[in-house]
Amino acid sequence: MTLKLVGSFPVQPDRVWCAAPHPHLPLVATASTDRAVRIYSLRDFSLVSTIEGGHKRSIRSISWKPNAKGESVLATGSFDSSTGIWHREERGTDANGEQSPESNSEEREEDEEWRFAVVLDGHDSEVKSVAWSAGGSFLATCSRDKTVWIWEDMGNENYETIAVLQDHSQDVKMVAWHPEEELLASSSYDDTVRLYKEDTDDWVCCAVLAGHTSTVWSISFESNGHQSRLASASDDQTVKIWYRKPKADEEEAPKQPPSIIKGTADETENWEEQSTLPKVHTRTIYSVDWSKKTGLIATAGGDGQIIVYKEVYTEKDGEVANVDSEASKEWKVVAQVPAAHGVYEINSVTWCPKWDKQGTKTDGELLLSTGDDGIVNIFEFSA
């Protein structure tokens, strides 16, 4: 299996922190040190628009709102301590986000009217990560001020702070939502990952994932419907997989009956470490992304390498043993790209669908990596 470089976006001369693919259009947005957001087409890898003027310092993180009807909505987290919300009308897309054929030619020439709609102030220092919940109703932000904030979209560009979570003892590096549930995860400089959910009226920390021995830079949930797992990547040069333990009495029921006993929130989620991926990286791992489509895990970091891992059934003496048992699975390295950005460090890796030139989603998948060289590289994974 290989990763083949199929293109790149020369974003700017300095560091590109991350890239985020649009939830349903062939677009990807980048966050970089020059305080600008750039939007590229995934059909022909061309620059579509540059959005500037909203932030006073580096843009660290970027997230597209899912289920935004008739418009695209972006959230940006910046070292200037603020979070920005940007809007652009998407003509020619129906409610399901499917593009009508006429809009394809139109998209390129239209004057991209990105509007800086709202500034969300509240954090005391740099905002490190922003993430919309799967349904698009909540936006989570985290900061060096050790807090995680949850904002609710009240409509008409009103956002209300519904939670300020102060469970971490150090900077919070990243926030990520569960792909189906309203379950939030955050990773921190305090070496832990924490999970939060709403308990009657309040958002509370419902699990602490401790096991890494240094900063946890990145987290990514698995998306496969019947089980819940999370991958975490750390400065300790390892990637760990965590899984939600089903309750002993209800194997297949992740939904809990409402608890009548107060103060048992910590017990409503029971997460345990499942495995550590084979160690390949030799410097800090800055990013992990679990593919929603293929279940592959990609990682990248300070050593400039991209690694792709696949979960396979353990072979014993050349035979696949015990196909039914979860314990007989293991993770293997299936692709490795050294120096994926030359001598530079890699800040993020993100899986996204492959689109053809007409703007139709194909079966293929691309991996986007962003580096200190100011470039986004586009790899195609082939089995």
Next chain:
Amino acid sequence: MSDIINANPTILNPSDLPTRHSESRKKQSSSTHIADKISRLPNSKSLLYDPFSSSPGDDSAYSSGGSEDDDEEDDDETAEDIDEQEIYDLISTISDPEHPLSLGELAVINLPHIHVTHGQPTPQNPHPMSHVLVEITPTINHCSLATVIGLGVRVRLEQALPPRFRIDVRIREGTHQSTDQVNKQLNDKERVAAACENETLMGVLSNMLATCK
């Protein structure tokens, strides 16, 4: 600075500081040999004379100009050309934030505590990384300026070294009360990047780096 944290630091005589006495290293071409000598000249000068006597024009010398020179050198010469002495020359001339002395004179930066390794190119990876580890020795074990000094060393090296270098700056074991805490901060890429956008802190750092080269 109102409160001096260490009023009586031990100071080394500038003539005792390590320099490259002989040019015994073999060179590949005479032109790069001369270029190399010229680029090193200001460093040894500032070691021999008062580091604060620099002319106003020197203030900008540490920034972009220096790194470009290094990049060009990198193209012409082999990876072995940057060694511990060269790293020492780059950072020992940084000024202490509270004394009118260089980090070399205060023995905060010491040649034996600098380690440089170079990766070898392979067919799979034609772009090997180089690695530099600098261990700094704070003048007193509770020095609250250790983080600022470490950040100055890191910023100086990031600006001057080619991008293939991975830089680790650490407090030397046993020389500071909160070694692990300071080390973690100094090597957190995101914190360093954010600090470099903080104008107040960059003001302090540029004063410290003004005596380089």
